[in-house]
Structures are given as structure tokens and as C-alpha cells.
Amino acid sequence: MAETKYIFVTGGVASSLGKGIISSSIGKLLQARGYSVTIQKFDPYINIDPGTLNPYEHGECYVTVDGHEADLDLGHYERFLGIQTTKANNITTGRIYKTVIDKERRGDYLGKTIQIIPHITDEIKRNVKLLGNKYKFDFVITEIGGTVGDIESLPYLESIRQLKWELGKNALCVHLTYVPYLAAAKELKTKPTQHSVKELQSVGIQPDILVLRTEHELNTNLRKKVALFCNVDEESVVQSMDMPTIYEVPLRMQEQKLDETILKKMGLPIGETPTLGAWRDFLNRRHNATEVVRIGLVGKYDLQDAYKSILEALSQAATYNDRKADIHFINSEKLTDDNVEAALKDMDGVIICPGFGQRGIEGKFVAIKYCRTHNVPTFGICLGMQCMAIEFARNVLGYADANSREMDEKTPHNVIDIMEEQKSVTNMGGTMRLGAYECVIDPTSKTYQAYKKEHIQERHRHRYEFNNHFKAEFEKAGMKCVGINPESDLVEIVEIPTLKWFIGTQFHPEYSSTVLNPHPLFLSFIKAAIDK
Numbered sequence: 001m002a003e004t005k006y007i008f009v010t011g012g013v014a015s016s017l018g019k020g021i022i023s024s025s026i027g028k029l030l031q032a033r034g035y036s037v038t039i040q041k042f043d044p045y046i047n048i049d050p051g052t053l054n055p056y057e058h059g060e061c062y063v064t065v066d067g068h069e070a071d072l073d074l075g076h077y078e079r080f081l082g083i084q085t086t087k088a089n090n091i092t093t094g095r096i097y098k099t100v101i102d103k104e105r106r107g108d109y110l111g112k113t114i115q116i117i118p119h120i121t122d123e124i125k126r127n128v129k130l131l132g133n134k135y136k137f138d139f140v141i142t143e144i145g146g147t148v149g150d151i152e153s154l155p156y157l158e159s160i161r162q163l164k165w166e167l168g169k170n171a172l173c174v175h176l177t178y179v180p181y182l183a184a185a186k187e188l189k190t191k192p193t194q195h196s197v198k199e200l201q202s203v204g205i206q207p208d209i210l211v212l213r214t215e216h217e218l219n220t221n222l223r224k225k226v227a228l229f230c231n232v233d234e235e236s237v238v239q240s241m242d243m244p245t246i247y248e249v250p251l252r253m254q255e256q257k258l259d260e261t262i263l264k265k266m267g268l269p270i271g272e273t274p275t276l277g278a279w280r281d282f283l284n285r286r287h288n289a290t291e292v293v294r295i296g297l298v299g300k301y302d303l304q305d306a307y308k309s310i311l312e313a314l315s316q317a318a319t320y321n322d323r324k325a326d327i328h329f330i331n332s333e334k335l336t337d338d339n340v341e342a343a344l345k346d347m348d349g350v351i352i353c354p355g356f357g358q359r360g361i362e363g364k365f366v367a368i369k370y371c372r373t374h375n376v377p378t379f380g381i382c383l384g385m386q387c388m389a390i391e392f393a394r395n396v397l398g399y400a401d402a403n404s405r406e407m408d409e410k411t412p413h414n415v416i417d418i419m420e421e422q423k424s425v426t427n428m429g430g431t432m433r434l435g436a437y438e439c440v441i442d443p444t445s446k447t448y449q450a451y452k453k454e455h456i457q458e459r460h461r462h463r464y465e466f467n468n469h470f471k472a473e474f475e476k477a478g479m480k481c482v483g484i485n486p487e488s489d490l491v492e493i494v495e496i497p498t499l500k501w502f503i504g505t506q507f508h509p510e511y512s513s514t515v516l517n518p519h520p521l522f523l524s525f526i527k528a529a530i531d532k
Contacts, residue, residue, distance in 0.1 A: 003170050004129075004132035004133075004137055004138065004139070004170070005138065005139050005140075005170045005172070005268075006128065006129075006132070006139075006140050006141075006142065006163065006167060006170060006171045006172070007026065007139060007140070007141045007142070007173075007262065008141075008144065008160050008163075008164075008171070008172070008174065009141060009144065009173075009174045009175075009176065010144050010148055010157070010173065010174070010175050010205075011144075011147050011148065011175070011176045011177070012147060012148040012149070012175060012177040012178075012192075012193070012197070012199065013147070013177045013192045013193065013195075013196050014147065014178050015146065015147050017176050017177070017178055017213045018176070018240070018246075018249075019073075019143050019144075019145075019176050020041070020072075020073030020077070021076060021246050021249050022174070022176055022211055022249070022253075023039050023076075023077070023141050023143045024039065024076045024077050024079075024080035024081065024249075024250075025080070025250040025253045025258075026174070026253065026258065026262065027039050027077065027080065027081050027139070028080045028081060028250045028276075029250055029254055029258065029259035029274070030138070030139050030259060031081055032276055033263075033271060033274055035138035035139055036135075036136075036139070037081065037137060037138065037139045037141065038077075038085070038089065038131050038135070038139075038140055038141070039077040039085075039089065039140075039141040039143065040085075040088070040089040040090065040091065040128075040140065040141070040142050040143070041070070041071045041073045041074060041089065041090050041091075041142075042091050042124070042128075042143070042144050042145060043071055043090070043092045043093070043146075044092075044144075044152035044153045045094065045145075045152065046093055046097070047092055048092060048094040048095055048098060049068065049069045049070065049090070049092060049094075050069055050070065050092075051069035055303065055305070055306035058071070059072040059303075059306060059308055060072050060305060060306055060308045060309060061461070062074050062075045062308075062511065063459045063460070063461045063508065063511055064085050064087065064089070064435065064459075065084050065086065065436040065457075065459060066087055066435050066436075067087075067434035067435025067436075068086060068087035068090065068434075068435070069434065069461070070085070070087075070089070070090040071090050071145070072305065072308050072309075073143060074089055075308060075309050075312070075511070076246075077089070078511075078514060079312060079316075079514045079515055080247075080250070080514075080515065082515075082516055082517060088127075088130055088131055088134075089131070091124075093155075096120060096123050096124055096155075097120065099123055100114060100119050100120060101114075116155055116158075117158060120155050121159045121162060124155060124159040125159050125163055128140070128142055128159065128163060129163075144156050144160070148175075148196055148199050148200050149196075149199045154203065157200070157203045158203065158204075160173065160205055161203060161204040161205050169266055170266065172208045172209070172262060172266060173205055173206075173208050173209070174207065174208065174209045174210075174211060175196070175197065175200060175207035175210050175211070176210075176211045176212075176213060177192065177193040177196045177197075177210065177211075177212060178192060178193070178212070178213045178214070179192070179193060179212045179213065179214040179218060179222075180192065181214070181215055181216050188216055188218065188222060190225055190226050193210070193212060193226060193230070194229045194230060197210070197229075197230040197231075206231060207230070207232065208232065208236060208265055209232065209236045209237075209238065209258070209261060209262070209265075210226060210227075210230060210232055210236065210237050210238070211238045211239075211240050211258075212226065212237065212239045212240065213240050214239055214240070214241055214242075215241065215242050216241075217239070218239045223237045223239070235257065235261055236261055236265075238256045238258050238261075239256070240252065240253070245283070245286065245315075247279070247282065247283060247286070247515060250279065251276065251280070251283070254273070260273075278516055279516070282319060282320075282515055282516065285319050285320070285322060286315075286319040286324075288322075289318070289319065289322050289323050289324045291322075291323050291324070292323060292324045292325070292326040293318055293321070293323040293324070293325060293326065293349070293530050294326045294328065294346060294347050294348045294349075294529075295325060295328070295347065295348065295349050295351060295526075296328050296343070296344055296349070296350040296351070296367075297310070297311075297327055297328065297329050297330060297350075297351050297353060298330045298332050298335070298350060298351065298353060298363070298364055299329070299331075299332055299352075299354075299355060299360070300331065300332050300333055300353075300355055300359050301353075301355070302329060302331055304329075307353055309508070309511055309513070310351060310353065310510045311327060312510070312513065313510040313513035313518070313519055313522045314351075314522060314526070316513055316515060316522070317513070317518050317519065317522035317523045317525070317526040318526050319518075320518050320523060321523065321526045321527055321530060323526065323530060325526075330344070330367070331360070332353075332360035332362075332364045332367065333360040333363055334363065335363030335364075335366045335367055336363070337366055340366050340370045343367075344370055344374075344376065347376065348377070348529035348530065348532050349376065349377040349378070349501070349525060349526070349528065349529030350367060350371050350376055350377070350378050350379070351379045351380075351381065351384070352367065352368060352379070352380040352381065352383075352384030352388065352504075353381065353383075354381045354382035354383045354384055354461075354508065355383045356406075357406070358406075358407050361383075361387065361407060364387040364391075365387060365390065365394070368380070368388055368391040369391055372391070372392075372395075372496070372499065375499050375500050376532070377500050377501035377502070377525060377528040377529045377532055378499075378502050378503075379501075379503060379504075379505075379521070379522075380503070380504030380505070381504075381505060381508060381509070381510065382460075382461065382506060382507070382508055383462070384504060385493075385494060385504030385506050386404055386416045386466070386504075386506075388479075388504040389415050389416060389466055389474070389479070389494060389504070390402050390415055390416060392474065392477070392479050392496075393413060393415045393470065396477050396478070396479070397470075397473055397474070397477055399413040401413055402415050404417070404464055405417045405418050405464060406418075406464050414467055415466070415467050415474075416464050416465065416466060416467060417464060417465065417467040418463060418464055418465070419465055419490075432463050433460045433462060433465075434461055435460065436457045436458065436459050436460075437457065437458065437459075437492075437507070438455065438456075438485060438486055438487065439455075439457070439484065439486075439492040439493065439507070440454055440485075440486050441455075441456065441482060441483050441493065442482040445480065445482035445483075445493075445495060445497065446482075446495055446497060446501065447482050447483060447493050447495055447521070449524070450520045450521050450523070451520050451521070452520070456483075458492070458507035458508070458512065459507055459508050459511045459512065460506065460507045461508060462506065465490050465491070465506070466481070466490065466491035466494070466506065468489065468490075468491065474494070478496055478497075479494055479495070479496050480494065480495055480496070481494055482494065483505070483506075490506070492505065492506045493506070500528055500532065501524070501525060501528035501529075503521070503525075505521070509521045509522065510522070
């Protein structure tokens, strides 16, 4: 297969319908047929990246191996396909405009008037084709954020229109819409879908395939009606019902021959239907797990998308331990010495969540103290690990005023501090240690038992570090620094070996946990929680 094929995934009627899951499912099915696939997300907002966005606005910020702060959908792409994405897989309007404006300032356009068409659309098209041109993928799937009809996404739709015209059979548009159910009338309504397709047609795009999100089964007549009104053939109308887990979606799409329809439309041979054996095994184990493992998630964001990768990593690890993960969110702002026992006593394990800033941090110390003194398996991630160090300094080393320089500029016991070379940086984006870094693990540690190897690479997203000035004191009192960055000597992992499972990581292991390769630390943590 010589030429790269391009699939565009757009959404209509409402946002949050799961374009990322559909894109990942299509990618998974094509990958299972032996094609090389990558997926990219184009977001219509003006932020350069989601790094400075509040998780309430946009869910978690996902970090790629090359240190790019990206949309959480890239997490789905990696978990489903087992691939690694990079900065090139996530583009925002902000980045497109910045590139064009920078070129204009340099004089690259030779005095021309810079306009949305052709300058912005050309830059979008260049980015759409970048990965295909560079790595010669068989398929590049491009998900367009937002909803058709948004003023922000118009330049993207215009670019797709041009690309469909230029690429002919090598481009295809999948449009995801919503079919609401009116309870009073006991009826499913296709009118919003018809309007959404009309909206796409008005900018010159005829969708090739429609995926209808619905909470109720769509009958054949309804699908025929949609096909007729929206100018698509019947087998190109696919339904996507709510599933108990997102990992069921590729199988439901395969049952409706979505991958076959795509291959047929792009003039490719159909071949054998892949069995997806390992994927089905994972789902069977998940389905057959009856016992639960109760995990407390101590954090400040009362929103599941803020901890998306952690939830998925826990759910995958529970499945491979033949358990269902029963996850309880515990708001750290509300935790005190008086109510911590009631909140945590029924938990088999506790995660101390990452985050930035002061809010909810005292509650994290309360939770850590309870877990440490009651020997509850505890996993601190990023700020969670830093809180473990601060709590230990306060309650074991006896430094009542111990803190992070982030929370208290003047603390004399700055067990967490900012590195010298970062002190002069004022810009909020760009002061962090971002992306994959090396770490060497102490072979006598519990962490080593989980990884079963000494050299690892994990992804970071933080500004503050463990202060090595206090390292000897910590180790003497029982908190060991068992993971060290070989270049900078920075502490990456701490653990208390005398406890069942009490480990904090400066990095985010959840970013690299996938369906077929669950993360060793999460597997080990869940196992310890079950043994409790």
C-alpha cells in the first residue's frame, strides 16, 4: 500500500460523544488487520496546548514521551493502539496561528495579505499530512475537536473539504452524531443528526460514514431513514450504544463491519476478519471478575476526567488481577483528622493524586498520615509523592514546618524545592520537567520487584523536586529513595520498605499503562490492596 489514507472524524449535535473512542476503535481494527496507523487530535481552541487549562475545562492534561502537554484523547489512542504519540499528534488553533504569524513576522510570505484561506488552511493541511509524509503510515486518523457548527472549527472543516477533493479515494469522513430519546414520546429522534449532516454539507463536506451515539437500540427502519436523508448507504450507518466499558467499542464496531466498510470505500482488499484474541481475553477477564478491590482516590478535582489515565490504569490493573476496581473519590479539601478514618477505613488501597497548588493539600497530608500509620497500601503520584515526603518530614523527622517551596516560599525545611536552573523562568508553560526521563531502581526495593528491571523511562510533568539536602535524614528514618535519575541525581521514587506497599513516584506511570500492557506499578499496587 503506497499512499497514506486519511480518515477524518468529526462530531455533531453535542460535544463529548466519544470521538476519541471511535477514532481509537477504528485505529485498533485497522491495526489488527496489519496496517500501520496513527491518530491525531486537532483542537479548535486558541491555547497553544492544554498545559495551562483547568482540568474542569478539559479533563486531564496528557503528556507524550517527547514532553508535549496534550489532550486526554491521546491517552485513549495510546491505550487502545499501544503506540506512542508525540507533539505532532496534537495540534491546536493557537499553534496553527502562532506558526503562521511567526512566518509572517519573518517575512516568509513576501508581503502578501495573510488570510484564513489559503494561509491558515494550508498550515492545517500541512499538519494533517505531516505524520503520513514523514513516517509513511498506511492510515492517519484525524479527530477534529468540538462540534460541527462551532465558529472555531470552520477553518478545519474547510481544510478537510479541500483535502477530500485533493486526495479523492484516499480520504474519508466519519461523522459522529447523537440520536436522542424523548422519554415522554417514547421515541428516538433523528432530526438532530439530519441537521448536523446538513451543516457539514453546507461547508462542502458529504460524510461517508455516520456513527450514531445512542442509549437505545436503533432499529433497521431508523437506520434506513438516516441513510436516505443523509445521502449515505445503509451499511455506512453504524450505531454506537453506551457500553459498560469503552474497551467494548472496537468489538461492537467490528460486528457492524465498520472496518470493512472503510476498506471497501478506500478501494482496499477486505481479507480475513481479525479475531482480536488478546483484546477479547482482557474483556472476558474484566467481565468475569466478581470480587471488587476498593481504591480511594484522594484529590481536589471532583471530576472523573481530571484523573482519566489513573482511572484507566487502575481498571486495567484490577482486570489483570481478576478484580473489579471500585473507585471512591475522596475530596482532599474536606479531609481532617476527625473524619479521615470514616473516609479511608474501608479502602483496600489509596492513591494520592497529582495536581498543582495549595488547594486541598493539607487533606492529602492527613490521608497519608492515616495510611502510613495504619499500613494501608498507598501510591503517591507526582504531587502525591511530594506530599508523602512532606508528611514524613513533619511527622517522623519532626519538622512541623516542612513544606514544598511551591506552597510556602519561606519554609526552612524545604524538603521539596525548585531546581536552581528553573528559578529565573517566569512563563507558566515551559518551566517543567516534561516527558520521558531515565530512572535507575534500587534492586533491593519493592519498586524493583514490580518492574523486575533496573533501568526504566517514565513521563514527568512537574516543576518541583525532592531536595537532596534532606536525603540522608529521610533514609536513616526509614523512607528510602529507591529511584534516581542518573543524569541529574534527582529522586524519582521513594518508598517505606517496612510497610506493605508505600511508594511515591515523581513521574506519572499512569500515562504508559495500556490495555494489553498494564503498568507494573499499578499491577503491584492492586495486588497489595487485594492482599490487605
